[in-house]
Every structure is written in C-alpha cells, then in structure tokens.
Amino acid sequence: MPANWSGQVAIVGAYESGRRRAPGLHPFAIQAECARGALSDAGLELADVDGFATAASFPAEGAREMAVAEVAEYLGLHPRWVDGTDVGGAAPISHAGHAVAAIQAGLAEVVLVTYAACGYSWPHGTADYLTYAHGPGQWELPYGPSTVATYALAARRHMHDYGTTAEDLAAIAVQCRANAAANPDARYTAPISVDDVLASPVIAAPLHRLDCCVVTDSGGAFVLTSARRAKSMSSRPAYLLGFGEALGQVSMSQMWPFTATAAAASGARAFQTAGMRPAEIDCAQLYDSFTITVLLALEDLGFCGKGEGGKFASAGELAPGGQLPINTDGGGLSSNHPGMRGIFLVIEAVKQLRGECGPRQVKDCAVALCNGTGGELGTRHSAATLILSNR
Amino acid sequence: MPDEKEKRRYAKPLPHIDEETRPWWEAAQRHELYIQQCRDCGDRRFHPRTLCTNCMSSRTEWVKCGGRGKVYTFTVTNQNGSAGFRDALPYVLAWVELDEGVKLLTNIVECPPAQVKIDMPVEVVFDDVTPDVTLVKFRPAH
Numbered sequence: 001m002p003a004n005w006s007g008q009v010a011i012v013g014a015y016e017s018g019r020r021r022a023p024g025l026h027p028f029a030i031q032a033e034c035a036r037g038a039l040s041d042a043g044l045e046l047a048d049v050d051g052f053a054t055a056a057s058f059p060a061e062g063a064r065e066m067a068v069a070e071v072a073e074y075l076g077l078h079p080r081w082v083d084g085t086d087v088g089g090a091a092p093i094s095h096a097g098h099a100v101a102a103i104q105a106g107l108a109e110v111v112l113v114t115y116a117a118c119g120y121s122w123p124h125g126t127a128d129y130l131t132y133a134h135g136p137g138q139w140e141l142p143y144g145p146s147t148v149a150t151y152a153l154a155a156r157r158h159m160h161d162y163g164t165t166a167e168d169l170a171a172i173a174v175q176c177r178a179n180a181a182a183n184p185d186a187r188y189t190a191p192i193s194v195d196d197v198l199a200s201p202v203i204a205a206p207l208h209r210l211d212c213c214v215v216t217d218s219g220g221a222f223v224l225t226s227a228r229r230a231k232s233m234s235s236r237p238a239y240l241l242g243f244g245e246a247l248g249q250v251s252m253s254q255m256w257p258f259t260a261t262a263a264a265a266s267g268a269r270a271f272q273t274a275g276m277r278p279a280e281i282d283c284a285q286l287y288d289s290f291t292i293t294v295l296l297a298l299e300d301l302g303f304c305g306k307g308e309g310g311k312f313a314s315a316g317e318l319a320p321g322g323q324l325p326i327n328t329d330g331g332g333l334s335s336n337h338p339g340m341r342g343i344f345l346v347i348e349a350v351k352q353l354r355g356e357c358g359p360r361q362v363k364d365c366a367v368a369l370c371n372g373t374g375g376e377l378g379t380r381h382s383a384a385t386l387i388l389s390n391r
Numbered sequence: 392m393p394d395e396k397e398k399r400r401y402a403k404p405l406p407h408i409d410e411e412t413r414p415w416w417e418a419a420q421r422h423e424l425y426i427q428q429c430r431d432c433g434d435r436r437f438h439p440r441t442l443c444t445n446c447m448s449s450r451t452e453w454v455k456c457g458g459r460g461k462v463y464t465f466t467v468t469n470q471n472g473s474a475g476f477r478d479a480l481p482y483v484l485a486w487v488e489l490d491e492g493v494k495l496l497t498n499i500v501e502c503p504p505a506q507v508k509i510d511m512p513v514e515v516v517f518d519d520v521t522p523d524v525t526l527v528k529f530r531p532a533h
Contacts, residue, residue, distance in 0.1 A: 201470075204469065
C-alpha cells in the first residue's frame with residue numbers, strides 16, 4: 001500500500017544550467033540563474049514561492065552557517081518554510097522529501113529547491129569533507145582521508161568480499177561517458193573504453209582518474225507544488241510517489257556493513273512508500289561521485305543482489321537498452337558535478353518523464369528513481385531516494 | 392610544491408585535543424592504546440566519547456589494548472595536494488580492526504604500499520609527530 005502522501009506532490013519546473021566553467025562568478029549568481037530557469041519552466045514568479053530549500057555551506061557553494069538565509073536574501077525570497085538540511089550530495093533529494101511533508105501540512109504551497117557551486121573555479125577552501133581537526137576530525141584528518149581515498153576504501157573491501165574488478169567499475173564510467181555523447185551540455189563527450197579507464201592514473205587505489213567525477217561550475221533548481229495545483233499548470237508534472245532518507249557510518253560499533261550504503265534503508269523506504277518494486281523502475285539517476293558509488297547503489301536499491309553490482313554493470317544492463325538505464329545525461333562521471341550533484345538527478349529524471357530528452361530519451365519512461373549519496377562512503381555518508389512518475 | 396620550510400616543520404593536520412579526548416591522547420604519548428567500554432551495557436567504542444553510543448550511559452571504563460589487529464580495508468593514495476601530505480606520497484590510508492573489536496582510521500607504515508593486504512595482521516606504532524602529539528599508526532605484525 002503506498003503512503004497516503006504518495007502522488008500528492010509534483011515537480012512542475014526544472015532547470016539545469018548549461019554552464020560547466022564559470023571563472024570569477026560567485027555561485028549565488030548561478031543560484032539566481034537556476035531559480036529563474038525553474039520558475040520560468042513552471043510558469044511561476046518569484047512571488048509565488050513560499051517555501052525554499054538549498055544547501056550552500058561548503059566553500060565552493062558560497063555561503064556558510066546560515067546558507068539558506070544567505071541565498072534567500074540574494075534571490076529576494078521571503079519563504080514561510082525553509083530547509084537548509086545539508087547531507088552533502090543527497091541534500092536536494094532530502095529537500096524534495098521534506099517539501100512533500102511541508103506541502104501536505106500546509107506549511108508551504110510552492111517550494112523552490114536550488115543548488116549551485118563553483119567546484120572548479122572557487123579559490124577559497126577545498127571541497128573535501130570534514131576539514132577541521134576538532135571533534136570527530138581529530139581522529140581522521142591527521143591520517144589523510146582525502147575524498148577519493150575514502151571512497152577507495154569502500155571499493156577495495158567490495159573487491160575483497162565479492163570479487164568485483166577494476167573492469168567492473170570501469171564499465172560504469174564507460175556507460176556514463178557513452179550517455180554523455182547525447183547531452184550537448186556534458187563536460188566530456190568523447191567515448192572512452194574500459195582500457196582507457198584502467199590506463200588513467202590511479203588517484204587512490206583502486207580508483208583511477210576516470211573512476212572519479214568531473215569538477216565543474218554549475219547549478220540547478222526545481223519547483224514542487226501540490227498535485228492538485230500541478231494539474232492546472234502547463235508542464236507535465238512529475239509526481240513524487242516514494243521517498244526515503246538515511247545516514248550511514250563506518251566507525252560505530254553496531255556497524256553498518258562497510259560494503260553496503262544507507263541506500264539500503266532509504267531505497268527500501270522509497271519503494272515502500274511508493275508501493276513499488278525495483279523492477280518497475282524505467283530509469284535510475286544514481287549519484288556517481290565515483291564508479292563505486294553507483295555499483296553499491298545498484299545492489300542496495302535492489303536492482304541486483306549484494307555483490308552482483310560488478311557483473312550487472314559489466315553485462316551492459318546500465319545502457320539505454322539494458323535492464324536499468326542509468327545516468328542518462330552522462331552523470332557526474334561525464335556531465336556535471338560542481339561540488340554535489342543531487343539536484344541534477346532530479347532534473348534529469350523529470351526531463352525523462354516529460355519525454356524531453358531527445359536522443360537520450362529512454363523509451364516509455366514512466367517511472368524514474370533518483371538516489372543521492374552524500375558525504376564519504378569510507379567514513380560517514382547519507383542517502384536519499386526519490387521515486388517519480390508522470391502518472 | 393612543498394617548500395623547504397614546510398618539509399622541516401610538521402605540516403599535516405594535528406588533532407585539536409579537548410577535555411573529553413585528552414586522556415586518550417595522553418595515553419598515546421605514553422605509547423599506550425585504549426578504547427572505551429560501557430560499564431552498563433558492555434558496548435565497546437572508538438572514538439572516545441563521554442556517553443555510550445548504545446545506551447547513553449556515562450559509566451565508562453578505559454580498556455587497554457594489546458595493540459594488535461588486522462587491516463580491514465586500505466587504499467594506496469597517490470594524489471593529495473594538501474599541506475604535509477603532498478610531499479609524503481604515496482601513503483596508505485586504512486581502517487584497522489583491533490583484536491578488541493573496534494575499528495579505527497589510520498595509516499599503515501613501515502611496509503611497501505604494494506604489500507599491504509586486507510586481513511594482514513598489524514601491530515600498533517606510536518608516531519611522536521610533535522612534542523605534544525603522538526599519532527597511532529600500524530605496521531605489519533612481526
């Protein structure tokens with residue numbers, strides 16, 4: 001039985017910036033571009049927005065502790081509902097789920113969710129997590145846990161436990177690059193092979209450079225409202241059918257299995273609230289900070305068994321004609337990743353459901369899943385899963 | 392590029408030690424390794440905290456560790472542009488599981504990176520990186 005809110009809220013506007021490099025721009029300028037783009041797509045004005053969510057407290061995102069307030073001020077918004085939940089890359093998906101609750105409760109009617117960052121060009125600070133050596137950082141930072149290294153820790157253990165190979169991981173990068181060829185805004189479109197991935201420098205073993213996402217300057221936004229109001233609006237609504245979020249940690253003694261992610265919980269909650277099963281998903285937008293991030297999500301969301309993600313990817317099931325087309329815009333691995341990319345998962349899912357994707361359109365795409373992974377798999381992370389449909 | 396001054400002083404991040412964690416860091420300076428165990432529910436934990444993460448009890452005992460464990464997972468890091476690490480490449484980042492049942496994030500040292508393996512038995516090495524701070528690292532057990 002689906003949750004009582006399932007299908008009651010819809011996305012009616014979505015916009016991804018075509019920018020990939022924006023030297024000299026403050027990310028707030030991209031926030032504004034994307035807010036206007038999404039509202040215009042929805043046929044709405046700034047004054048229609050009464051709920052606002054964003055995450056912008058990492059250096060390249062341009063704000064600090066009161067990020068949602070800083071960005072709202074910059075945009076000229078006066079929301080009666082705000083959400084500044086920052087769970088890293090999964091944040092915009094968490095915001096969508098929280099917006100459902102707000103709209104159902106009458107705390108907001110039109111919610112704008114935005115994200116922008118200048119990960120490539122930003123000169124102040126780094127994009128690494130937990131860069132302060134006080135509190136939890138005192139136990140980690142002295143040992144050099146770069147972001148790539150922490151994801152590599154997860155990949156190494158998965159290889160040990162399940163025989164996953166570097167070629168399996170590379171197959172994911174190859175597919176995302178092939179998908180990017182059909183996306184005119186993608187950062188990289190020239191096809192790559194498994195050999196190309198394995199020949200690229202090893203950043204932190206077993207992850208090669210081509211196992212890692214691109215770094216760009218960009219942003220996106222989407223607009224949610226009640227299904228009732230959505231029906232009277234011009235664009236084809238994408239209804240939120242299911243949602244779940246969860247946190248995962250490696251260090252706790254009641255341990256999260258290291259080779260599984262919090263998507264096992266967020267995905268289960270999303271499918272349960274939607275009253276659906278993995279086989280009903282027509283395409284999936286899976287956070288691809290690294291190839292291992294995708295591989296684990298495939299398993300944890302139930303698209304294949306635990307330990308079988310490598311075989312699933314290497315068998316070509318992630319291609320447009322396969323069992324589960326993923327990352328149809330080229331993903332973070334080839335298209336866009338300014339710091340976090342949860343927002344683009346939702347935007348691409350909406351475009352697929354609207355049938356707007358042209359050469360990269362998945363045939364008969366009626367149900368899409370978005371899975372965001374935030375933080376670092378090797379230390380602490382978040383997951384948020386959303387199921388959308390055009391029916 | 393690292394300059395000569397950076398090479399001479401310890402340039403990697405140092406822990407900010409607070410009153411909750413000071414006993415652990417002082418033990419490390421004495422070359423002793425401890426973890427915490429809850430006196431009420433028996434749950435063992437690392438990193439040190441005031442309250443139990445299983446039952447929130449404040450009744451804690453410090454358990455002295457034998458210093459042995461095994462590599463749970465690791466990565467040979469070839470690229471890191473931050474101060475101190477950029478002139479110490481490659482280095483091995485790892486989770487080590489102590490015989491006492493908890494895991495900690497650390498470096499594997501005194502071992503060619505290519506020889507590090509999951510389940511490799513390791514023993515603790517106390518690295519006195521400054522007069523005030525000793526870091527806990529691991530090397531292959533002899």
